[in-house]
Amino acid sequence: MTTITLAESIAAIRLRIAAAARAAGRDPAAVTLVAVSKVQPEERVEAALAAGQRVFGENRVQEAQARWAERRAAHPDLQLRLIGPLQTNKAKDAVRLFDVIETVDRPKLARSLAEAMAAAGRRLDCLIQVNTGEEPQKAGVAPSEVEAFHRLCAEECGLSIRGLMCIPPVDEPPALHFALLADLAARLGLPVLSMGMSDDFETAVRYGATHVRVGTALFGLRVSPERPTDRPAEA
Numbered sequence: 001m002t003t004i005t006l007a008e009s010i011a012a013i014r015l016r017i018a019a020a021a022r023a024a025g026r027d028p029a030a031v032t033l034v035a036v037s038k039v040q041p042e043e044r045v046e047a048a049l050a051a052g053q054r055v056f057g058e059n060r061v062q063e064a065q066a067r068w069a070e071r072r073a074a075h076p077d078l079q080l081r082l083i084g085p086l087q088t089n090k091a092k093d094a095v096r097l098f099d100v101i102e103t104v105d106r107p108k109l110a111r112s113l114a115e116a117m118a119a120a121g122r123r124l125d126c127l128i129q130v131n132t133g134e135e136p137q138k139a140g141v142a143p144s145e146v147e148a149f150h151r152l153c154a155e156e157c158g159l160s161i162r163g164l165m166c167i168p169p170v171d172e173p174p175a176l177h178f179a180l181l182a183d184l185a186a187r188l189g190l191p192v193l194s195m196g197m198s199d200d201f202e203t204a205v206r207y208g209a210t211h212v213r214v215g216t217a218l219f220g221l222r223v224s225p226e227r228p229t230d231r232p233a234e235a
């Protein structure tokens with residue numbers, strides 16, 4: 001894949017996002033493209049940066065450190081979002097590297113993040129991951145528990161909870177899950193909705209996504225695809 005192809009691919013995804021937003025009567029600028037760079041070769045990441053992409057999603061702390069720690073210095077306007085499950089023993093590293101944690105999903109993690117942020121003197125924006133399909137193998141809080149968990153995160157832990165994130169079940173139409181997430185966020189007065197991936201980001205935009213997380217449609221197939229959704233080992 002050449003630089004030109006990747007730049008074109010980013011432009012094409014942006015056009016599709018903008019079209020979906022306009023069709024839904026939304027401002028295209030209200031939707032941020034999160035380029036999911038996990039497991040992608042270095043040259044594709046460089047090509048994305050060269051094409052002006054600045055918001056990236058990663059789902060493993062160590063892999064993200066290796067890829068981004070030095071690049072951060074060269075690109076101060078970079079925004080890194082953790083979109084994968086986080087073990088509490090990696091909370092410190094995550095807080096040092098990332099700008100946004102999208103996968104807060106249990107009290108122990110909320111407390112570890114709050115401690116790590118206090119120690120680092122950084123207050124990251126956070127999202128609560130919601131298991132909209134209530135799948136047993138999947139991370140995220142159940143829809144019925146979101147309100148109580150939000151209260152724990154915001155009031156007890158002092159986290160800056162900005163919104164909600166979900167990964168719908170692979171074998172169901174995603175629209176109902178996006179609608180549910182949007183409804184939960186509206187009830188809590190939360191402005192950020194991270195939903196929609198390569199196969200369904202236009203639907204997500206229609207339902208109010210503010211952040212779509214696009215990997216393969218943008219970068220091409222990952223070298224070793226992995227399931228994005230499993231719980232961290234400790235949970």
Ligand SMILES: *Cc1c(COP(=O)(O)O)cnc(C)c1O
Pocket residue numbers: 036038059083084167197198199213214215216217227228229
């Ligand atoms: C890998 C991943 C994505 C991107 O998936 P694609 O289908 O490649 O666009 C989005 N969100 C999460 C949480 C992921 O782990």
